[in-house]
Amino acid sequence: MENHYGVANLQTLRLAELEADIDKASERLLSICANDGFFWLEADQDSELGKAIAYLADFNERLFDIEEEEKRRYPFETTGRGLCSGFKAAGTEPGAFGTPDGFELYMVPYNELLIDNYPHELVGPSIVKNEQEKMALHTATYHGVGLLLLNRLSQSLGQPQYQHLASAHDPQVPTTSSLTFLKYPDQQVGNEGGHVSHTDVGTLTFLYTLSPGLQIYHPARDAWEWVEPRRNCLLVNVGDSLALMTDRKLRSSLHRVIPHPSTGGTTRHSFAYFMRPIETAPLRMAGGQVLESVEWHLRKIKVFGAPLEVQTEANGVLLGDRSGGGAAAAFPDGYDAETLMRLVFGFAAKDTGEEGGRCITLEGMLNSTDGRVVLLQEYPPPGSHQSQWHGTATLFGIVGYWMQETLLLYMEYELGVIDDINTTPVQPLV
Numbered sequence: 138m139e140n141h142y143g144v145a146n147l148q149t150l151r152l153a154e155l156e157a158d159i160d161k162a163s164e165r166l167l168s169i170c171a172n173d174g175f176f177w178l179e180a181d182q183d184s185e186l187g188k189a190i191a192y193l194a195d196f197n198e199r200l201f202d203i204e205e206e207e208k209r210r211y212p213f214e215t216t217g218r219g220l221c222s223g224f225k226a227a228g229t230e231p232g233a234f235g236t237p238d239g240f241e242l243y244m245v246p247y248n249e250l251l252i253d254n255y256p257h258e259l260v261g262p263s264i265v266k267n268e269q270e271k272m273a274l275h276t277a278t279y280h281g282v283g284l285l286l287l288n289r290l291s292q293s294l295g296q297p298q299y300q301h302l303a304s305a306h307d308p309q310v311p312t313t314s315s316l317t318f319l320k321y322p323d324q325q326v327g328n329e330g331g332h333v334s335h336t337d338v339g340t341l342t343f344l345y346t347l348s349p350g351l352q353i354y355h356p357a358r359d360a361w362e363w364v365e366p367r368r369n370c371l372l373v374n375v376g377d378s379l380a381l382m383t384d385r386k387l388r389s390s391l392h393r394v395i396p397h398p399s400t401g402g403t404t405r406h407s408f409a410y411f412m413r414p415i416e417t418a419p420l421r422m423a424g425g426q427v428l429e430s431v432e433w434h435l436r437k438i439k440v441f442g443a444p445l446e447v448q449t450e451a452n453g454v455l456l457g458d459r460s461g462g463g464a465a466a467a468f469p470d471g472y473d474a475e476t477l478m479r480l481v482f483g484f485a486a487k488d489t490g491e492e493g494g495r496c497i498t499l500e501g502m503l504n505s506t507d508g509r510v511v512l513l514q515e516y517p518p519p520g521s522h523q524s525q526w527h528g529t530a531t532l533f534g535i536v537g538y539w540m541q542e543t544l545l546l547y548m549e550y551e552l553g554v555i556d557d558i559n560t561t562p563v564q565p566l567v
């Protein structure tokens with residue numbers, strides 16, 4: 138596979154300097170979260186976080202050594218509540234190229250590990266049950282680091298409306314947070330498998346992996362860039378919920394996983410602590426609507442995980458009577474996802490006369506409470522000096538599963554094959 142991607146140049150923060158708040162660590166944290174949305178967090182090997190990473194890296198390998206049959210007893214769709222527990226088999230959702238994804242995952246929910254008197258008992262393979270206490274201990278360490286980062290961000294953001302970030306992550310209140318273990322088995326180099334382009338739904342993601350494959354989208358360079366794994370460093374990124382809680386002062390960045398040219402035939406492991414708000418935390422959406430964090434979480438996870446027949450149905454909604462190609466709905470000759478992205482931006486850029494942002498909505502695509510799902514949100518206003526790619530990340534973040542069909546729809550609109558798409562003006566962002 139031709140490797141024409143550069144390497145992302147991400148900044149590093151040391152946990153110890155954030156704890157002591159020296160060398161302007163809080164200010165740097167805010168600036169990184171507002172610009173890149175991704176950074177390295179370096180942990181001393183003998184710190185609590187260093188020990189948590191070492192334990193979970195080992196656990197990750199052992200978890201995926203067990204028979205798949207045992208993991209399949211805990212499908213994430215029906216295990217626990219809040220779609221944050223259990224197993225997803227490989228190849229069940231669209232991957233980075235629209236063909237089936239190349240990873241399996243297993244989620245261990247925060248609530249069952251750490252909330253006192255939580256009514257749902259932890260279920261799962263015996264390895265998970267047997268190591269519940271250790272996992273609880275290490276998850277608490279991760280959560281504590283997350284709270285430290287949120288407190289430092291509140292401090293740097295200053296204004297009163299941003300002082301609640303830590304309390305919206307109260308460690309004793311139910312949340313959709315989870316420890317998530319991923320395995321990309323037997324990666325074949327080429328345009329298949331991987332993990333679809335997306336933004337993370339939650340607050341902060343703490344990812345650890347020693348295998349390449351992860352890419353981050355760099356808006357200014359209009360390019361995907363590899364993340365080169367680093368030992369003893371967590372890759373931290375801002376998720377949608379934190380972007381929403383800070384009125385998008387922080388950036389939730391687009392990323393994906395594709396097979397790296399050096400990994401043909403090998404297995405890739407990664408694991409993450411997905412820190413998410415308490416279930417009842419209010420999140421103000423782009424259009425002004427306020428959703429409870431759990432509702433937002435369920436919507437977005439359903440978009441990632443919608444069953445094939447629902448997607449086929451949506452092809453009908455999105456593309457007239459085109460017979461459903463499912464996740465692998467073919468692009469027309471000569472178009473790939475990135476060409477289509479450019480087409481979308483071309484379209485967006487042409488709208489420079491608009492006041493305020495625009496959002497494209499499709500009614501009732503998901504069974505959501507208000508019957509509408511925002512598919513594309515473009516902001517700040519076209520023509521503004523600020524980046525309009527941020528809005529595009531929101532497009533991919535929310536669309537996830539539907540991304541290719543949406544792009545195809547845009548292209549058809551752009552080429553005049555269809556003459557109408559439903560656009561609804563939204564409040565400009567401040």
Ligand SMILES: O=C(O)CCC(=O)C(=O)O
Nearest residue numbers: 319332337346351394407
């Ligand atoms: O496996 C990876 O490196 C990234 C996984 C990821 O982005 C996710 O699970 O949200």
Ligand SMILES: [Fe+2]
Nearest residue numbers: 335336337392
């Ligand atoms: Fe992610």
